[in-house]
Amino acid sequence: MIDVVLKKGKEKAVLHRHPWVFSGAIEPVKGKPANGEIIRLLNAKKEFLAYGFYNDQSRVAVRLLEWDENTPVDDNWFRDKVRTAVAGRAHILADGRTDTCRLIFSESDYLPGLIVDKYAGHLAVQVLTSGMQAAMPVIIDELNTLLKSESIFDKSDATSRAHEGLETTNVLLAGNQPPELVMVKENGIAYGINIAEGQKSGFYCDQRENRLTLANYARGKKVLDCFSYTGGFTLNSLQNGAVQVTSVDSSALALETLQENIRLNGFEDTKHDAIKSDVNVQLRKFRDEGEKFDIIVLDPPKYAPSRSALDRASRAYKDLNRLGMQLLNSGGLLATFSCSGAMDMETFKQVLAWAALDAGKQVQFVHQFHQPEDHPVRASFPEGEYLKGLLCRVW
Incomplete structure (x- = not known):
């Protein structure tokens, strides 16, 4: 196993168990570890610190795995981590509603x-590092052993793979090709998930609890x-008695699936409109038409992929939320989100304060998502x- 040595004074984060070591923190490597190979990380005194994945193409040159020198990172190590993660989610699925x-x-x-x-009997995976790519055969085997899934589909199409020297993939890894729409349940509501063609891994399950909270x-x-x-x-709003819901998205495929989900849940007789449009364009159109709403949800894509993009992203968040605030009836609720890891909650609150000032509105933060x-x-x-949100009362 090849040793990678930290520069003097660069071990603090490693000792605090942060899993990233940046390329600028390491000495020139003696030997040539393959990208994704497991290495020993040493301090400047050549003392053991941790085991980790190495990649000389990535800004994060080492991704740390194990800090105990006597615990080898082998097949059993990966199997144990998979088993622990899966077991920790069992209670979420126990009542049959999700x-x-x-x-x-x-x-x-x-x-x-x-x-x-x-997703019900199917799994969607995203592999974003070269080290994990090398470990996938044993991980797939352990997932199959634990879950007996109908399919395991690789949705590794993130642009971040390029930083690891990896190409994007969108292929079946195990089992049978999933159907065009995989039927799942979340909080008792039915959804059709397009694993092969949907965004990310097919569905955003990170909003499960927030959907239920807002529906109240x-x-x-x-x-x-x-x-x-x-x-x-x-769907959660319709399930909980909203008199009218308007859905806006730029993806025709997403809106087709949404309409199918309306049918799946028996909501055909409810008042629902789906509009294919750029959200910022549509919000301005609603404003010009004098349209008003009682509740507005703003759940945009990642505006700040890195800290260097934060200033530009803050302006985009401010403009989006200003438009939303202008469309609310007095005392209405704005549920607004950021999935940008670089945007912390305090900065997000400040952005919303600026948006309120520009919109001529008063805002109360009544819940954090x-x-x-x-x-x-x-x-x-x-x-x-990475995901944070605020429920705002707007006057």
């Missing part, structure tokens, strides 16, 4: 670069669900906390 959740969440489950989502306010209300995708907030427990945040890896 059969979809995230089973493995990358660094937060001690498997950097691996995401596994369960929906009875008798007129709701606007922006960036609706396949209708998570839409978070990612659910199947997306845990590891104490030594705060970067795992």
Whole structure:
């Protein structure tokens, strides 16, 4: 096993169990470890610190796995981590009202670069690091042993794979090709999930608890669900008695699936409109038409993929939320989210304060939204906390 040596004074984060070591923190490597190979990380005194995946193409040159020198990172190590992660989600699926959740969440489950989502009897995986790519045969075998899934589908199409020297993939890894729409349940609501062609791994199960929370306010209300995708907030609002819901998304495929989900749940007789449009364009159109709503959901894609993009992203979040605030009836509710890890909650609150000032509105923060427990945040890896949101009362 090849040794990688840290520069003097660069071991603090490693000792605190942070799993990333950046390329600038290491000495020139003696030998040539393959990308994805497991190496020994040493301090400047050549003392053992941890085992980790190495990749000389990535800014994160080493992704740490194990800090006990006497615990080898072998097939049994990976199997144990998979078993632990899967067992920790069993209670989420126990009551039968939900059969979809995230089973493995990358660094937060001690498997950097691996995401596994369960959709009823099917699994969708995303492999984002070269080290995890090399470990996939044993991981797939363990997942099959534990879950006896009908299929395991590889949705590793994230652009971040390019930083690891990996090509994107979208292929069946095990079992039978999943149907065009996999039927799942979340909070007792039925969804059709397009694993092969849907965004990310096919569905956003990180909003499960937040959809349920917001739905408690929906009875008798007129709701606007922006960036609706396949209708998570839409369906929960209809289920809980919203008098009208309008869903806006730029994806025709997502809206087709949403309409199928409306039918699946018997909501054909409810007042629902689906609009294919850029959300910012549509919000301005609603404003110009004098349209008003009681509840507005703003759940945009990641505006700040890195800290360097935060200023630009903050302006985009401010403009989006300003438009939303202008469309609310007095005392209405704005449920607004950011899935940008670089955007912390305090900055997000400040952005909303600026948006309120520009919109000429008063805003109260009445609830904070978070990612659910199947997306845990590891104490030594705060970067795992990416989803945050606020429920705002707007006057």
